[in-house]
Amino acid sequence: MLNYISFEHKTEKLVMPHEIKEYPIGSLIFSILDTDFKPYITLAENTLKRLNEIDSTEETAKKKRLETPENAPEQVAASLFFDINSRLKKENELLYRLFSSQSMKFLNESYYSDLRMVFSDGDTLTGIKREISGKRANYESKARALVMYFEGDRLYTDVDAELLEVVNSYVLLMRKVFYELNQFQSDIVNLIEEAIDVDENTETPLKERCANLHTGYTRCFSNISLASGGGAIGHISWDMCALAYLEFEHMRINAVGVRKCGYCGRYFLPYSTHSKYCERIDPEKKKSCKDFAGALAYDTKVADNMAKSQFKKWRNSMHMRCERSLKSGAEKKYTDWRKRGNKLLKQVESGEISLDEFMERAKPVDL
Numbered sequence: 001m002l003n004y005i006s007f008e009h010k011t012e013k014l015v016m017p018h019e020i021k022e023y024p025i026g027s028l029i030f031s032i033l034d035t036d037f038k039p040y041i042t043l044a045e046n047t048l049k050r051l052n053e054i055d056s057t058e059e060t061a062k063k064k065r066l067e068t069p070e071n072a073p074e075q076v077a078a079s080l081f082f083d084i085n086s087r088l089k090k091e092n093e094l095l096y097r098l099f100s101s102q103s104m105k106f107l108n109e110s111y112y113s114d115l116r117m118v119f120s121d122g123d124t125l126t127g128i129k130r131e132i133s134g135k136r137a138n139y140e141s142k143a144r145a146l147v148m149y150f151e152g153d154r155l156y157t158d159v160d161a162e163l164l165e166v167v168n169s170y171v172l173l174m175r176k177v178f179y180e181l182n183q184f185q186s187d188i189v190n191l192i193e194e195a196i197d198v199d200e201n202t203e204t205p206l207k208e209r210c211a212n213l214h215t216g217y218t219r220c221f222s223n224i225s226l227a228s229g230g231g232a233i234g235h236i237s238w239d240m241c242a243l244a245y246l247e248f249e250h251m252r253i254n255a256v257g258v259r260k261c262g263y264c265g266r267y268f269l270p271y272s273t274h275s276k277y278c279e280r281i282d283p284e285k286k287k288s289c290k291d292f293a294g295a296l297a298y299d300t301k302v303a304d305n306m307a308k309s310q311f312k313k314w315r316n317s318m319h320m321r322c323e324r325s326l327k328s329g330a331e332k333k334y335t336d337w338r339k340r341g342n343k344l345l346k347q348v349e350s351g352e353i354s355l356d357e358f359m360e361r362a363k364p365v366d367l
């Protein structure tokens with residue numbers, strides 16, 4: 001279980017009962033930017049389809065439950081939770097910790113949002129009150145039972161239409177969470193670009209767009225509650241976008257700058273004013289952008305040296321052949337070849353073309 005997340009200058013902390021995990025500031029935002037959330041939305045959508053197929057009448061549900069326990073509503077919802085968890089665990093440790101530790105929060109939110117729906121439907125006040133208090137107690141016990149089930153304590157045995165409702169709103173909320181995370185990716189890039197735009201005098205369309213984004217995301221602060229423990233204060237929320245926006249605001253207020261990696265184009269926290277490349281590791285090649293960029297620069301340098309020395313040899317022999325040639329036009333052919341070769345040399349130097357390509361395209365011609 002997570003107690004809270006806190007942002008302190010260039011560090012963010014996940015405070016859990018028995019351990020504190022520290023990450024560099026910006027990790028939540030970068031984690032969100034690095035993750036593809038579409039498969040998670042698909043998982044939730046497939047689960048909704050499965051739930052729709054469940055016959056919620058009590059008798060059928062009980063009978064089916066005995067025949068095919070894996071199709072019982074709470075098991076369908078739990079398998080979504082487990083699928084998301086195991087996928088996140090492989091893809092991103094920070095998001096996995098945030099998500100897996102807040103199963104109760106998600107469920108709380110799902111039945112509270114249902115209560116709000118009951119309220120806005122309109123009924124006599126007493127009727128609503130009675131329904132809310134009754135429903136709330138029921139939902140709360142159902143939600144708790146589900147959490148126990150999710151956490152591996154398989155005690156849940158009851159099945160009815162109300163359970164199906166709780167499970168359904170839980171899955172709908174799951175879909176909403178990942179849908180919003182997916183949307184948040186482009187929003188946060190805009191916000192970052194706006195924050196690092198130092199020209200305060202121009203009122204660019206980006207800034208106008210971001211003003212709306214700021215208002216939009218400030219509203220999600222209501223999804224965050226304060227938590228304390230271990231002598232510090234932090235934030236807790238089922239809404240990862242809200243936490244990430246809070247992190248962004250912390251970085252903006254404290255002027256913690258981010259930079260775009262010159263190799264992969266993703267944002268990172270620079271270690272010094274000279275850092276141009278991030279340290280994200282390619283899982284297959286086990287190398288970071290910094291390593292790749294370094295190797296690339298080295299290869300370019302080597303290719304450049306080899307191309308230059310080869311071109312010098314070619315140029316000397318071509319020059320000699322040109323001097324000796326009696327054919328008219330030999331001089332022009334030589335000059336054209338030399339000009340072309342010099343251009344190609346520049347392209348090797350900048351890494352635009354390979355040494356092989358240079359050798360092929362710059363080789364001597366007949367005079």
Ligand SMILES: [Zn+2]
Binds near residue numbers: 261262277280290
């Ligand atoms: Zn990179």
